[in-house]
Structure formats: structure tokens, C-alpha cells
Amino acid sequence: MLHQPVQSTNVLSVGYDDCSSTLQIAFHSGSLYEYTRVPAQVHTALMAAASKGGFVARYIKGRYPTRKLAG
Numbered sequence: 894m895l896h897q898p899v900q901s902t903n904v905l906s907v908g909y910d911d912c913s914s915t916l917q918i919a920f921h922s923g924s925l926y927e928y929t930r931v932p933a934q935v936h937t938a939l940m941a942a943a944s945k946g947g948f949v950a951r952y953i954k955g956r957y958p959t960r961k962l963a964g
Contacts, residue, residue, distance in 0.1 A: 903946030909936040917962070918949060924964030928957040 896906035
């Protein structure tokens with residue numbers, strides 16, 4: 894999955910696959926998480942958020958099936 898680098902102190906890059914509604918988030922800590930069944934509008938809102946880390950904590954973590962891929 895292609896990732897787009899983002900400006901954030903916590904989030905390094907974000908990848909999204911429209912076909913599977915899968916979101917991947919790489920963190921500066923070295924961790925990589927995959928979230929499934931994430932609507933496209935949530936990805937769009939994440940990319941537009943002033944605070945990417947805050948958005949992830951508030952609207953993504955704990956709300957979608959999650960799998961840790963690295964770190």
C-alpha cells in the first residue's frame with residue numbers, strides 16, 4: 894500500500910485502499926497499524942486534520958478492527 898507522508902509529531906505516513914476500506918498508519922515510533930472497514934470520508938478527514946495524532950486518537954483507535962503490522 895502506498896503511504897503519503899504527513900506533517901505530524903506522532904504520525905509519519907498514512908496509506909488508504911479504497912477497494913478494501915483499509916487504512917494504514919505509520920508512526921514515528923516505528924509502529925505500523927492497519928485498520929479495516931474505515932470509510933473513505935474518515936481517511937479524507939484524517940488527511941485534512943490539523944492534528945493527525947489527535948484525530949487518530951479520537952476517531953480511529955478503538956473504533957475499527959486493528960492489526961499491528963510492525964513495531
